[in-house]
Amino acid sequence: MSLFDKATYVHVCAFYGIDYKTFSMPLHSHRRCEIMYVAQGQCRIDTADSSEIFHENEFIFLDENVQHSLNVKNGRCKIFNLEFECSRSATSLSITKLCQADETFRQFLTKPRPYVSGTDSSSLGSAMRDCVAELTQHGDTTYLFTLLFQRVLLELARCIQHNIPSKSMGYINCAESFIQAHFQEELRAEDIAKAAGIHPSYLQVLFHRHFGCGIMTHVNRHRLATARLLLQNTDRGIEAIAGEVGYNSRQHFGSAFKKAFHVSPQEYRKLYGVRL
Incomplete structure (x- = not known):
């Protein structure tokens, strides 16, 4: 289910913080939404209709079922990644409640798109790092994780709002x-x-x-x-x-x-x- 369907709940399925030297994956898709954040170095992320180089402090959000691939060539690239499913099954992460609590996030969800990229204009990088660290150490059942993941979504929406084209x-x-x-x-x-x-x-x-x-x-x-x-x-x-x-x-x-x-x-x- 898409993140842009507001009456949903979120369940985190996968996460990582990895230093790549060389890496390549085929174009693929899945039913999960995904956030990739480049903390250091650069990489290329392809979709079915685009190919874009991402540098330090840049990110991409991919909605469900969007074909994409990640490629790193001959150089260090550190990436934080979160993959999550949206469904009707209740969890501690309610998209509806987050919309009610934050106007920027609500505005973000009024413009559905398969993917969106941008530059970190706030604190998305630290939010991603802290969320991945909490998941690594304690899993997704803690109240702190719920707060940290909500912060990731709010920082994402803020960055997208502020990424006005130059x-x-x-x-x-x-x-x-x-x-x-x-x-x-x-x-x-x-x-x-x-x-x-x-x-x-x-x-x-x-x-x-x-x-x-x-x-x-x-x-x-x-x-x-x-x-x-x-x-x-x-x-x-x-x-x-x-x-x-x-x-x-x-x-x-x-x-x-x-x-x-x-x-x-x-x-x-x-x-x-x-x-x-």
């Missing part, structure tokens, strides 16, 4: 909207920058800073993420999918797909496709 983020958002609307067409970095209203070289800098890659690499990631969903959930031919996501040839599409996911489109469909 001018740079405005350019990125404009570019991203243009890409999502036109990725099936032949695109150039110059076209995307023009739509965003800035010089292409400056937009390249912003994309490298925010996504960890250049403009066209990001476009191709979006194309391939869309292709992966089509391979999983439709019976359309490979050539049709290639054209639908913006590739001019099946060969170019197949080569790009295998480079990204280490299997061909045909093999991917055999492994993960839903039988229709």
Whole structure:
């Protein structure tokens, strides 16, 4: 059940505080909501339609059933993680009561979204650390844990409220909207920058800073993420999918797909496709 269904209770299912050096997981989903907080270093978190580099003091909240993966390459990255289920079964953590007690949290729940990321503008990091420490030492049955987890949710809502897009983020958002609307067409970095209203070289800098890659690499990631969903959930031919996501040839599409996911489109469909 989604966190945005206010008449629910929360049960924590998993948690960790881990120092990663190198780590990679496949794109997956589960019925749990999840908060990942980068305490040190950097990592890449992918969803079905995006790929974003996260740095120290940045976080992502994922609602239930959102496909995602975590990747750390050649460097230290410390992450605090909390995974929790929302259900009608009563626990000490009532979303309804928290909404009644805090206006910021109530406002957060009025805008459902599959995931949201941002920078810690308050004390979310210390709240995550303290909550994970309490779970590690005493489990989820203590009154202190209830208070600490409520604090995590309140700090999360506060951070999201305060993460008002800067001018740079405005350019990125404009570019991203243009890409999502036109990725099936032949695109150039110059076209995307023009739509965003800035010089292409400056937009390249912003994309490298925010996504960890250049403009066209990001476009191709979006194309391939869309292709992966089509391979999983439709019976359309490979050539049709290639054209639908913006590739001019099946060969170019197949080569790009295998480079990204280490299997061909045909093999991917055999492994993960839903039988229709």
